[in-house]
Structure formats: structure tokens, C-alpha cells
Amino acid sequence: MTKLSTSLTALAIALAPAAALANEEQTGDPHQQAHKEDDGIVVVGHPPVDFALLSSTSTLEGDKLLINRRGQLGETLAVLPGVSSTSFTPGASRPILRGFDGDRIRVLTDGIGAIDASSVSADHAVVFDSLTVDHIDVLHGPAVLLFGGQAIGGAVNALDKRIPRSVPEGINVTALGGYGSTANERSASGAAQFRLADRWAAHIDASWRKSDDLKVLGFVNSPALRDYLLDEAAEYRADGEPEEAEEYEELANLTGKVPNTAARSTTFGAGLAFIDEGGNLGISIQRQDMRYGLPMRPGAGHGHGHGGHGGGHGGHDEDVSIDLDQTRVDLRGAVELGEGLFDSIQIRGAFGDYQHIEFEGDEVGTTFSGSGVETRLDLVQNEKNGWRGRSGVQYFTRKLNIVGAEAFAPSNDVSRFGVFTLQSLRLGQVELEAAGRYERANVRANSVSFNKSFDLWSGALGASWRFAQDWKLGASFIRGARAPAPEELLSDGLHIATQAYEVGNPTFRPETSKGGEVYLKYDGGAVNLALTGYLTDFDSFIAALPNGDEEDGFPVFEYTQGKARFQGFEASASARVMQWTGGSLTIDAQADYTHAQLKGVGPVPRIPPLRLRGGAELELGNVHLRGEVEHNDAQDRVAGFETPVDGFTMVNLSAVWHPMGDDGPLTFTLAGNNLFNVSARRAASFTRDFVPLAGRDIRVSAKLAF
Secondary structure (H helix, E strand, O other): OHHHHHHHHHHHHHHHHHOOOOOEOOOOOOOOEOEEOOOOOEEOOOOOOOOHHHOOOEEEEHHHHHHHOOOOHHHHHOOOOOEEEOOOEOOEOOEEEOOEOHHHOEEEEOOEEOOOOOOOOOOOOOOOOHHHEEEEEEEOOHHHHHHOHHHOOOEEEEEEOOOOOOOOOOEEEEEEEEEEOOOOEEEEEEEEEEEEEOOEEEEEEEEEEEEOOEEEEEEOOOHHHHHHHHHHHHHHHHOOOHHHHHHHHHHHOOEEEEOOOOEEEEEEEEEEEEEEOOEEEEEEEEEEEEEEEOOOOOOOOOOOOOOOOOOOHHHOOOOEEEEEEEEEEEEEEEEEOOOOOEEEEEEEEEEEEEEEEEEEOOEEEEEEEEEEEEEEEEEEEOOEOOEEEEEEEEEEEEEEEEEOOOOOOOOEEEEEEEEEEEEEEEEOOEEEEEEEEEEEEEEEEHHHOEEEEEEEEEEEEEEEEEEOOOEEEEEEEEEEEEOOOHHHHHOEEEEHHHOEEEEOOOOOOOEEEEEEEEEEEEEOOOEEEEEEEEEEEEEEEEEEEEEEEEEOOEEEEEEEEEEEEEEEEEEEEEEEEEEEOOEEEEEEEEEEEEEEEEOOOEEOOOOOOOEEEEEEEEEEOOEEEEEEEEEEOOEOOOOOOOOOEOOEEEEEEEEEEOOOOOOOOEEEEEEEEOOOOOOOOOOOOOOOOOOOOOOOEEEEEEEEEO
């Protein structure tokens, strides 16, 4: 890591005298590069390039992001087509894309990974601060090859402004405050960007969020879990143990709030950038601290006769919580190369120092700590005769130390080196694209004498056709490869988050897949339509499945490798049905569905069901009103040790007011989510039986930007 840091620093120094760096501008024409505006201000866009292979990209920004901000990334993005959430607890929620989660999803900040341990376990929070982010892209399809084999299920790229993208004339200030009723959530953030000198800009920001235990409707535990707890209570009472019986009955009848779901976080950041017509170079630093509770399945691992209700970690009566912190340093830059074959050289890099401690009451349980570096260098081509492209190299390394009595996997080191290219050729109304990637991945765990490397080859082909002016038809094919994660290879212990004893398999080969998607889009201004169908077949899909054994009262889940198929669709449509001076009425609808099967076994665990959403938006001058209904179908296609999930329907209303005009500095929002206070559970959640979704939630926020 020292050599890498030294190399990265040397490269940055070498680039700086050349007036380094310019990233692609994705406002307006997504292919447009950093440019000099009419007023002389140079603006740096954000990567990656939006080729047609990113046909399924969806974005959360502006007022929609402001209304849907939550403490964790999964809940923030769950309103987008094809996106669900792990919803482990309000303090830990990771996005699920088309049924894929964990190590198959890359969570990025400006094209670089989170450098945390969120993909290791569902109870680990994503190091992400929605209060300092103003743009989030969800990326599906072949172009995720730009980000590595671990993005086979998709990628989420959050854009912040911590490294300035322009040099303001004076000072730009943003302040944001909000409140949510269902967990008494309070949040506040502030940021300032200012000119230091000609071509130099600086940035500072801070944010704070705190929430109490989550309020829910009715019983906290699902009907199936309540039946189990009441059965246990009856057995204890029959055996003459009334105190134990009363504890189980109390757990079964718990209502109103989900215990131990409070969370808090603080973030501080600063950045500095040199920005010139010939390029730019910037650096930033961030410090984020979180503390959140981990609700545990009541009675888990404590069958009749063990004594105690086991409402915590493996029988611990103390509340379990995670204290997490990360310090991260980012570098971004590029050198403009002119009008020749190549447009620019772009560099991105980050170093992260991470630690989280799992507390049992006030006692330290298990500690995850370590550091990592990710960096990439991209060579971007100018468009010549309809041909354009991007090629580069990427390197990632992370050391993760896992220490404690409940360390389910050994400490490990992971490194990946990749070479990639993405090329596009436009021939009239037809665009042809191809992508390729080679990656060398290594997993090492010295304590168990494990050291294994994987050679990963991936490729993609795509084509799109614009016809009848407003229509676009496209198709793509991808052959993907992912290296097994350390926990899939080396787990051998009780994993409290999953309430299972997990056993890995060190002989696993790479997880390979072949699949594609077909899409049809119509953009007619007042009417828009998008329909995407996808299918992916895996030759060696890795999943943790019960093998029928028990260890310490918990079921044994063994990682296995076999054939699997994921298929589904996403559809959305909107139409402006009325328009008048100063206002309009638009109706919209969307649907998404994933069907995932382990061949010869049964359903893939934790797959979201069919979801339908319909809404209407009314614009009345500076006031924007929206009402929507979201229906989640019942999910009865469940894996072993999972319970079916009932369907539910939620009604949401929101209002956005720009008192000084839509482009003015002030924005107020008011939103009512789950207005009829229905009881709901996510099929994709490990904790769905004892952590339902929030009840009625009234949220207000105010944003000032000038």
C-alpha cells in the first residue's frame, strides 16, 4: 500500500504542472467534456461516460432526492425502478438491484468504491452521507464493466461536490435541515464553496443526523414469529417455568416501536481544487462517525430447554450496537489532450481507513478494521467519425482485520487489478458498442494459510437504433465474471446478523454469467415510455443454503455453487395530460419484477416481489404536489428458513414549494409517507420478521442554496 500511495502521489505531482484534469460533463449532452462557459467559469463534470450501454440508468436528484433522503443508501434509492433495500435496520440499509445484493453490487462515490465493509454483511452500514450528496445514479447493464467484476449486479454512483467542480466568483453556501416523525429523526447539514485565488477553489461541509427507535403499526414481529414465540411460552409454562414463559409472551406481544433501532451520524469534509481550461486537480478529506442499534431475532438459537429468551446476540441480554468510523481521502483530476485522437487522461483515487466495533451493551464484541486504496486511470477518446471510447486500468486493495469471539471469517487481504475498454461507433441512427475487461483478483488470509488468485474475463456487445424520431430500440449481451468474496470462501463461524452458522468453501471457482437485456424507449416530450426486459444465467452462482445441521442452536448455512437464472422487467411511463399558464398535470406509472431460481434447488433467497407504483404530479406555479400509490405483491417464492411475506399497499403525498421561484435559493418540502399506517415488510430483508417498515411518517425539510 505504501508503494501504491507513493505512486499515486507521484502521478498527481506529475500531472499538476500540466494543469491536470477534466472529467466528462454530464449535464446537457452526456458526452460533452469539461467546458468553458460563456462567463469564463470552467466546470468539471462527473464520470463515467453515459454510453448507450447504460440504457437502464436511473437517477435520483434535485427535489426528488431532497424528499427521499434517508439515513442509509438503500432506503434512499428504494423509490427507483428495479431497486429494493436490505432494510436490516434504519442504521444499515444497502441497495438491492434486480435481486442482486452484497458483493455483486458496487457502491461508488464519484466512480470509486466506498472502501468499507458494507458488502461483507447485511448489518454493516454503507459509509454514505445523503446530506452531502446531490446526485445518485443507479447503473445496470454491460457498462458496469467499467467498475469491475464485483459490479455484475449493477452499481450505484453518488456524486458530491467535496472536490470543487468550478471556481465560484465569491462564495456558494448550502444549508439543509429536516425532520421525520416516525423515528423522531433530526438532521442538519451545511456546505460552503469559495474562491481562494484565480483557478483555485475550496470546500468545507458538515452534517449531523439522529433518530430514535422506529415506530411501526401493530405487532413488531411477524405472525409466523409470534406463533413460534407463543408456542415456546406455552412449553415453558407447561414445564413450570412461568418467568421464561412471560418473557416469550412479552416478546410476542411487542407493539409500537422496534427496540434498539436508534441511530446517529456525523460527517465533516473539506476539499481543494485547481481548475483550469487545460485541466484540473483536486483533493478532499472526509471523516464520518456512526452509531446504530442492531435488533436481533427474538429467541434465535435458543430452543426450548436452553433457558432465557435470547433476544440479543446469541443469547446476550444486552442491546447490540455498532460504532463505525471512516477517514477517507480522495483525489480527482485529468489532463486535456486537445483535438487529436485522445481527449483527456483522467485519474481518480481514494484511500480509506475504516473501523467498526460491535458492542454488546458497553462491552466490545467483534471488531472489523482495516484500510484500502482504489485508483483508476482512464484514457478518453475524442469522437471521430462517430467513433468514441474510453479505456483504462483500475487497482483496488483492502486489508480487513476481524477480531472477536463472533468473527465468522478470518482477517483477509483482497486485491484486484483490471484493464478495460468501452468503444462505440455511431452509424446514422444505429449505435454499436463493445466492452471488454480483464481482472486479476487475489484473496489472502494468512491465519488459515489461504492464498488464491482468480483470472476474470468479461465482455459485452450492444446495439441501439433510433427510429421514428422519438423511439429507441436496443439490446445488449454481457459475459461477466466475479471472484468469490472472502466470506464466501472462508467463513466458519456463527454469523449473528444472519442468525446462522456459516461455512464457506475455499475451492470455489469464479462466478460466471451470461445474459442480456432488450429495451424500448419513447421520448415524446409530453409522453415518455421505457420498457426493459433482462435475463442472466449463472454457471457457478454462489449462495448460502441450509444443509440441515445445527451448531450452537443455530442452523448451518453452507455456501454452495451451482446454476441460477435471474430474469425480470422494469417499465415506466409518464404523460403530461394537461398544461396551462403556470401549471401542468402529469400522471406516471412504473412496475418492476425479478424472478430468480437456483436450478435444481428452488428460489434464490430474499428476492423482491412484483411492485407497482402510480402517481400524479400537479404544478401550480412555485408549488409542486405529488400523490402516489405503491403496491408490493405478496412474496411466497421463498428459500429455506424464510417465511412468506404478505403484500401491502402504501399511499404517499408530497409538496415542494419554491417561494422565490423554481430557480430560487429556497426550497421547502412536506411529505407524508405510508399515510394509512399499514404494516409492511420487505421480502429482501434478513430482518423482515422482526423489523417491519416504518409506519406513518411525516417529513419536513428546508434547503437554502445561494
